[in-house]
Amino acid sequence: MAKEPKPIDDLTIWDDAKAMIKKAREEGIETVHERLQMQTPHCKFCELGTTCRNCTMGPCRISKKMPRGVCGADADVVVARNFGRFIAGGAAGHSDHGRDLIEVLEAIVEGEAKDYKITDEAKLIRIAAEVGIETEGRDIMAVAEDAMECFFGDFGSRKSEVAFLSRAPKVRRDKWDSLNMTPRGIDREIAEMMHRTHMGCDNDAPNTMIHAARTALADGWGGSMIGTELSDVIFGTPTPKMSTANLGIIKEDQVNLLVHGHNPVVSEMILAAARDPELVARAKELGAEGINVGGLCCTGNELLMRQGIPMAGNHLMTELAILTGAVEAIVVDYQCIMPSLVTIAGCYHTKFIDTANKARFTGGIHIDFQPKTAMEQAKEIVSMAVEGFAERDAGRVDIPCEPVSIMTGFSNEAVIEALGGSLDPLVQAIANGDIRGAVGIVGCNNPKFKQDSMNVGLAKELIKRDILVLATGCVTTAAGKAGLLVPEAIEMAGPGLKKVCGSLGIPPVLHYGSCVDNSRILQLCGALADTLGVDISDLPVGASSPEWYSEKAAAIGLYAVASGIYTHLGHPPNILGSETVTNLAVEGLEDLVGATFFIEPDPVKTAEMFDERIKAKRKGLGLSE
Ligand code: XCC
Ligand code: SF4
Incomplete structure (x- = not known):
């Protein structure tokens, strides 16, 4: 028997998402939310991590009744x-x-x-x-x-x-x-x-x-x-700049091309091609005002940081962006691209174009993108989008909102420059307690969470407590849509953070880039520790991936912990079937690397945990709480 669809209000905190989920249901288009429901309940063994398919004596499932696989593995x-x-x-x-x-x-x-x-x-x-x-x-x-x-x-x-x-x-x-x-x-x-x-x-x-x-x-x-x-x-190294976010960045009177994936090698060239006078002229000939390149996920973050392009949305917005009916092309490289996008694109005039031989999609238009022929191929892709404008069905277009402002471009180089050439003012602000600590909130959406409720909820709770937030990956658009990525957001921050960010004219949540750019945060932690003459595990810092889903996010979490950074996950990886592994992750690693994971689905409790940790670390450094 088919399950009742979940109430839309339970799926996301955003109006643009709600409007598009409603449209999908009316048009009979399936999204990630219906598929999650079909897949629930999940396999218990897989959830606990106790299924093994590493050889053909198995597959084996480990449980109380069957405590060992065929080979004897527990x-x-x-x-x-x-x-x-x-x-x-x-x-x-x-x-x-x-x-x-x-x-x-x-x-x-x-x-x-x-x-x-x-x-x-x-x-x-x-x-x-x-x-x-x-x-x-x-x-x-x-x-x-x-x-x-x-x-x-x-x-x-x-x-x-x-x-x-x-x-x-x-x-x-x-x-x-x-x-x-x-x-x-x-x-x-x-x-x-x-x-x-x-x-x-x-x-x-x-x-x-x-x-x-x-x-x-x-x-x-x-x-x-x-x-x-x-x-x-x-x-180019990012510098601070303003941009916009949410589905409202998709423009009714323009050719809309969305870039999705991770690598700027393709998307940078697409953006450059979209500025080609001949292609712009052709777009105008077809009745469009111009060519609009919008970002999704991390390749969007890359272009946002360096070129200030607008962001259409994060992971759970990728299907919904196509539902606006105004997207001529979605151009992807690799990672986090749901294969369902091909199907949804097929319900509209949208062209789905894949560009990497290592990430091909059945039903997509494949362009084997090569550095040698980059601009030529980028123009070919943009041209396909432009020609698609003529095929758009105006009656099916629904762009649900106006975009919101965001500030972006905080590379370490840009931050150091804003601070007058060194990290000393930041160290000072941490020492005197204006900034009590910093937490990187990173990573994904996962349909198991109400979209962005944790991402946004945690960021708000932390800045209230004078804890600076660095956002990357799919948390970026979440923070942006919530109004946290503009200088005015200091009104939501505690007094110390408000003072420091206010004097610098920066938001209390800094956009630090894509997911690979979490390396910028590692570098910053390394530099801060060196400045203070301590280890990274002594710093009043933390990391969180509240709504994570991917293998990549788990790798980020683990390198953060192994680097000495106390790390929060909104839900556990599939490890709970082993007490040894679970205890190591949430406890034992403290003795080894000076940090652990902690799992907590509630944003307020999570902020309290970070607060306690930051207090302890500040005390360790001889600072006020
Ligand atoms: Fe993917 Fe980087 Fe997660 Fe977003 S945050 S869903 S990994 S795009 Ni990286
Ligand atoms: Fe895994 Fe061992 Fe079973 Fe092979 S026999 S599937 S290795 S548990």
Whole structure:
């Protein structure tokens, strides 16, 4: 028997989302919410993490009645192995994205990518010097070539640690060394995780978990950090700027093209092509006022940070954006792209265009995007969107709201500049208690949560307590829609935060970029710890992914914890079937790395937990609570 659909008010906190879910139901279009309902209840074994499919003596399900798989593996081993592979998946996603940026840099160096260039030469020189490359008086392309070799090297097996580990405090690196947690090579740790979790290898759950942390660290201080830094080098380091967010950024009188996915290599070129005078003229010929490029998810964040494009929405808005009926094309690269988008695009005139050979969608239009032919291909894609304008059915267009203002572009470089050239004023503000601490709220939506209720609820609770919030990933649009990403939001902050942000003219929630850009937060923590002469685990900071869903988000959470940052998750990963693994995650890691996970679905309680932690850390540093 079909289940009653859930009341729309229970699914999301946003009016634009509610209007589009209603429209979907009226038009008989299925979304993530109906599919979740169909999949509920989920398989209990899988939820607990106690299913193993790693060999064909199985598959096995571990329970009280059947405590061991055919090979003899118990719940601890099975849960740890599954969790390890889950982390490897996330680390692979971020890091393969990072590698794609190195390949573009390589193509630039070899003169094979005329449409890309080194935009921030000063940053390239700075990061090259950081990883030990000679930069004095050298040609920029020679420096770029050495940087490219260094970062390619980080993926291999010939190094004892990845290059950017130099950004972590010495005490932290010593701790990693003593725990066998130092990430040596990015691909190496991921491949080793696959090896360890093959039948008959690592059958000691804590040992598997240590390697999971090493794999995650290879992501945070390796693959993701390379992705962020080279994106800045190639497309420019973000600076503060204003933009807008929500489905209202989709314009009735324009050709609307939404970019979705993660990698700026494609979306930056799409944006440039959308400014091509001939394509704009063609759009006008067809009756449009212009070409509007809007962002979804993290490739949206990348373009928002650097180019100030408007944001249509986060993860749970991707299906709904198409429901406006005014989207001519949705252009995707990879990660977090629901295959259902192809189906929904097919219900409208919307063209679904995929661009990466490693992320193809049956039913999508595939353009095999290459750095060498980037602009030509981007123009071909934009042209498809423009021609699509003529096919739009005006009677089915419904753009449910007006956009809200947001401020973006807070790279560490921009923050340091705003502070007058060093981190000292921030350290001062933390020391005197105006800013009591900082929490990064990152990651996704998940239809198991009322969309953005936790993301927004937690941010509001924290700034009230004079805790600065850094937002990345899909939390960005959530915070933006809630009015938290504008300087005026200081009215929602506590007195200290209000004073500091007010004097700088910045919001109490700073948009720090996409998900790979959580590496910016790691770098900031490393720099703060070094300034104070302490470990990252001594800082009054925290991390949270309230509504997370992806393997990547789990990898981020684990590298945060392994870096010494107390980390909140709104719901647990599939590990509860093992007491050993669960206790390690929420307790045991404290002794090893100076931080743990905590799981809490309520935003107020979560803020209280962070508050307590920050009090304790402030006390440890000899500061007022
Ligand atoms: Fe994906 Fe990065 Fe999560 Fe959003 S936050 S749903 S991982 S797009 Ni990264
Ligand atoms: Fe079962 Fe062991 Fe094979 Fe897993 S590895 S499927 S627990 S026999």
